[in-house]
Amino acid sequence: MQLEKPRRSNRERSDTTRAAILDAARELFIAKGYADTATPDIVAAAGLTRGALYHHFEDKKALFRAVVEREAGQVAAAIELSDTGQGAPRDALLAGASAYFDAMAMPGRVRLLLLDGPAVLGVAEMAAIDAAHGGRTLQEGLAAAMPPGRIDENDLAATAVLLSAAFDRAALEIEAGAARAPYLHAIGRLIDGLIGQ
Known part of the structure; x- marks a missing residue:
């Protein structure tokens, strides 16, 4: 049967x-x-x-936006998976940085998210996509790692945007062939400076 x-x-x-x-x-x-x-x-x-x-x-641009959103969501998911909830907030930020570099190493992802995305969709739309995904995680991680009262909410948001730009620039350099370790170390120093370590 x-x-x-x-x-x-x-x-x-x-x-x-x-x-x-x-x-x-x-x-x-x-x-x-x-x-x-x-x-x-x-x-x-x-x-x-x-x-x-x-x-x-609706059109090719809407399709491109959907591709970019899916990629951004996958990067954010990889970062969130890196947080075991066991370590200090600083350790979670560093694990997230490493996970970001791992996620951005997927072939084509740097082009989609850091090069073509801003060129096609515009900086404001890419910022909105980032805020809906990884930007929120980074800002929450910074808030958890900083001593209370060290920074106000507006400055925290701006700091997260600037740190995110540092991550992106590092990903571009790594994609172009630079060694990853110095960039991960430099991101760690930036984080330590921001949280007062």
């Missing part, structure tokens, strides 16, 4: 289609860049139709 495969729900089919489009778009955006990637190439790579793409995404 042959067992029938359970039928997939519309939601499951929709999620599968969306993931296929995102995966194909990611690969093409990395290989060719945003400007040189056409939507017909994306649907061909995904094995779908243009109608399927436009059912899920």
Whole structure:
């Protein structure tokens, strides 16, 4: 007797289609860049139709934004997983820095998040994406590591933005071939200076 495969729900089919489009778009955006990637190439790579793409995404820019958001979410998840909750807040910040560098080492991620993302979506939109993901984690980590009253909320937010920029610059340098260890050490010194160690 042959067992029938359970039928997939519309939601499951929709999620599968969306993931296929995102995966194909990611690969093409990395290989060719945003400007040189056409939507017909994306649907061909995904094995779908243009109608399927436009059912899920308003246009190529919306698709690119979804790719970038997914990447940012994966980076944030890797950082959050690095916090075991066992060590001191400073140790959690350093573990998060290391996890960030690990996550950014995924091929194409630096291009998507640090180069093409700001160029295509703009700095303000990328800042909003960052704030919705890793920015919050970094600000919370800094707040936990600093002595009470050391810094007010506005200065804390600005400090987190600047430290995040240091992480990003280090990721760009590492991607270009620089050794990782000196950058991780330098980030540690920056964190120690900020929290008064």
